[in-house]
Amino acid sequence: MLRVKEDDVNAFTDLMRKYQPRLIRLMHTLGPRHDLAEDLMQETFMRVYRARKSYVPGAKFSTWLFTIAGNVARNANRSVGRRQEVNEVDAPKTPDTPSGAQLLASKAIDASGLMPNRLAEGVERAELVRAAVSTLGERQRMALMLSRFENMSYIEIAEAMGLTTKAVKSLLSRARVNLREILEPYVDSGLLKQEDDQ
Known part of the structure; x- marks a missing residue:
């Protein structure tokens, strides 16, 4: 630079x-x-x-x-x-407008081509997780991406996001809890293995 x-x-x-x-x-x-x-x-x-x-x-x-x-x-x-x-x-309002959870499920299933009795594999699992991550708040998504995919430390994430390290730890903790809750039905149904939501 x-x-x-x-x-x-x-x-x-x-x-x-x-x-x-x-x-x-x-x-x-x-x-x-x-x-x-x-x-x-x-x-x-x-x-x-x-x-x-x-x-x-x-x-x-x-x-x-x-x-x-x-x-x-x-x-x-x-x-x-x-x-x-x-x-x-x-846009006209209709009574059958899907909720956020229904929208996530239909988006993930449509994108993956899942059949009801078939387990999601590879790309399908990744699409489910991506769809779940997209439902997180903007700051949680960014903290998660910088932590998981850029391998940045709490201090580096805090600098990049203009936060304290304590705030970054809190964001990441909430992001993991939120992802676990969103993906729990898929884990329970066998569509995802437990390690996919970590």
């Missing part, structure tokens, strides 16, 4: 190449829609490039990058949320 700060285009290309897959994975979870993940990743890198002159090495570069990515995801969620509010005002 120090080379990028000095306008080294090759260094910026190297950073993008290194962090692109990680940011896309993060945006799939934090962003408002899967089809926007690459756009949000590009927006994150654009912000990094625009802020290059003010970059000061302190925490790890990835902590700084994921702070920016979190801000980009939050802005996108707010923007899409505002558009949905307008659309929902015009």
Whole structure:
């Protein structure tokens, strides 16, 4: 990043190449829609490039990058949320509108092609877990992603999210409890094994 700060285009290309897959994975979870993940990743890198002159090495570069990515995801969620509010005002209300749990179950089953008597495997299990993670609050999702997939410490997550380490521990604890509750029916029915909700 120090080379990028000095306008080294090759260094910026190297950073993008290194962090692109990680940011896309993060945006799939934090962003408002899967089809926007690459756009949000590009927006994150654009912000990094625009802020290059003010970059000061302190925490790890990835902590700084994921702070920016979190801000980009939050802005996108707010923007899409505002558009949905307008659309929902015009949408007719029906008595058979599914609850959140019903919606999660139907989304996971539709996406996986499960038959009632068949156990979910591989991709199907992953889709169930992804759908469950998507029901968590934004901050819980981000803390979970940074912890589980980026292997960041509590201190690094706290820096990236602008929280205390105690708040990060609390977020992660609540996220695990919430996931356990959401996935419990699938564990009980045999669709998921116990270790899938950890």
